[in-house]
Amino acid sequence: MDLEKFILDAMAREGVSFEELERARVISTPSALLDFDYWCDVHENPVSWSADSYVIRGAADEVVPLGALDVLMSRARVELTSLPGRGHFLGAEGDVRLVVDWFRRVFEE
Template sequence: MKKLVIYVHGKGGNADEARHYKNLFPDADVLGFDYKAETPWDAKKEFPVYFDSVAAGYDEVTLVANSIGAFFSMNALADKPVKQAYFISPIVNMEKLVCDMMTWAGVPEEELREKKTVPTNFGETLSWEYLCYVRENPIEWRVPTKILYGSNDNLTSLDTMRDFARKIGAPLTVMDGGEHWFHTAEQMAFLDKWIRAEAL
């Protein structure tokens, strides 16, 4: 049986991160997806084309996705033949995250509706089009999924993650002291152990 693992990085990440996962899936080919999309509607065009081009000829496809890469994947690949998914710090409620960012930036919804885009002092540009899109296109994800979450995640609360995990029937593993970005030696060791245990 030919198996493929597609790795989808988070914001600021890159496809080279996929190399880390080769040892964790020794019986599969592992590819990193170097996507260009910065919005869910662009991802909806780009992701399925990539998936179809690399998945042809494989009997089984597993998705490993990080942060906004997981959100884009859920938005764009919901009807693709993905056998299972491993999500690391996924963005699971983008509407809530955008609204939280509006609160952090002191930008009321009326202002964003009028101005269309508002830059913030923490590096993100708020977008009325983005907020409307995520409200009008709720996530429908039925792929068997396992979720890894850090208790110190600054983008998604534990309650939000638990609600989502319950909704899609996904087992949720919480690393005490883990961050949104799993990158320290301790965090990566925890991640590796989690994948190996879940893959059994």
């Protein structure tokens, strides 16, 4: 996942400028905890990933937009499973069964 893009997207969504974050150091918003030092670390040390991966996500994920996975998906073989009508937190009634079924399909084959 492109963590830098994820953080910058969250900042844009919440109307927080880079200068505001640098000045405040940490800003808590309804959708994310924005931390300047963490952003610096992510910026200076991008994730390098080449292992085959399996990703499950809710199609209506309100926390991690699909675009934030683009870097991962372009650098490794990724099997992406998107659950229709589901959000980021797969804990609602019925979600556990979907996740267990997915896990069995992926890892017991």
